[in-house]
Amino acid sequence: MGVRELGLPARAASAGLPERVTIWEVGPRDGxxxxxxxxxxxxxxxxxxxxxxxxxxxxxxxxxxxxxxVPQLADAADLLAGLVPRDGVRYPVLVPNARGLDRALESGVGDIAVFASATESFARRNLNSTVDEQFAMFEPVVTRARAAGMRVRGYLSMCFGDTWEGPVPVEQVAAVGRRLFELGCEQLSLGDTIGVATPGQVEELIDAYAAAGIGVDALAVHFHDTYGQALSNTLAALRRGVSTVDSSAGGLGGCPYAGSATGNLATEDLVWMLDGLGIAHGADLDALVATSVWMAGKLGRPSQSRVVQALSG
Structure with a gap:
């Protein structure tokens, strides 16, 4: 008898978790x-x-x-021109600078995200700036986007560990994130860019934001599964009340700064856990698995998602 025939996962609710989770699918971009x-x-x-x-x-x-x-995304304008939006679906895009915002406005985008660093080392390598200088770059982007009626998300990278600096102080991450809110970001996605976080760190960081006056309703989490901790870290965030989780269909993606990185939290793995906990999310697991199997065929390699492997084997 296969896994699907067993009717798993069995549903067993756990106290203190959100009733519903928004899945922020990053596969088409980050993946x-x-x-x-x-x-x-x-x-x-x-x-x-x-x-x-x-x-x-x-x-x-x-x-x-x-x-x-990023040559892979050189077709951004053509993709948005060819996209046939579905009712009720948001299609945010990442905007790195003022020129990127110009292009987003030209394409009629309604939601954007900016990508910041919590550490000096990653800011220099990824943004060619310091932590302070990145805000000077983002300020006009966020201000213009908000004036145009766009919703703006902030990504914050290296929230738990940095390849060059090691563990990142919680107070540092909270301070940088708060500045993104002060610029006008409506939501902040806390990124475990190299996948080194563990659940206690996740709880500690979310608590630090609460102490800084930033509620969990404004936070999202973005975990990589380098050390197999993405789901446990997600559950820790849910227990603190976070209700937006980034994930990537089939576990697509990886971090170029960590050679052992195995990619983003797989959307199917997340959905399996949410289903087992009785948390609403709106996604169809069978359709997701079929989509990731299809995409794996296009990429010429098997999906990294354990749930995809189990349900399609």
Whole structure:
């Protein structure tokens, strides 16, 4: 008897968890951006449509980063022009700078995200700036976006550990994140960029934001599964009241700064856990698995998601 025939997961609610979780799907952007072979535009468009058809309502579609840095996303404008939006689905894009915002406005985007660093080392390598200088770059972007009626999310990288600096002080992460809210970001996604966090760290950081006057309703979490901790870290965040979780269909993606990184938290693995806990999310697991199997075929390698492997084997 296969796993699907067993009717798993059994549902057993756990006290103190959100009734509903918003899944912020990053597969089309964060998941594909490090692929060495360029994925055809028509495949990306079908991927987005399949994910929307599976019930996901927030799909991070692409990024207006310079093609020199991320060739995979050089087709951002064409992708948005060819996208057929589904009712009730948001398609945010990552915007690195003022030129990226110009392109987003030209494409009629309604939701953007900016990408900041909690550490000096990563700010220098990823943004060619210091931690303080990055805010001077983001301020006009966020201000103009908000004036245009856009919703703005802030990503904060290296929240738990930095490749060059080691563990990152909680107070430092909370202070940098607070400055993103002060700029005008409506939501902050706390990123475990190299996948080194453990649940106690997650709880500690969320508590630090609460102490700084920032509630869990304004926070999201973004975990990589380098050391197999993404689901346990997510559960720790849920127990603190966080109700927006970033994930990537099939576990697509990885961190170029950690050679052993195995990618983002897989959306299917997240959905399996949420289903078992009786937490609503709106996604269809079978449709997600089918989508990730399809995309794995396009990429020429098996899905990293344990749930995809179990249900498609």
């Amino acid at each position: 594909l951006q490090n692929e060495k072979a360029v994925v055809p535009l028509e495949v990306k468009l079908e991927f987005l449509d399949r994910l929307a058809g599976a019930g996901l309502t927030t799909l991070e579609a692409t990024s207006f980063v310079h093609p020199k840095w």
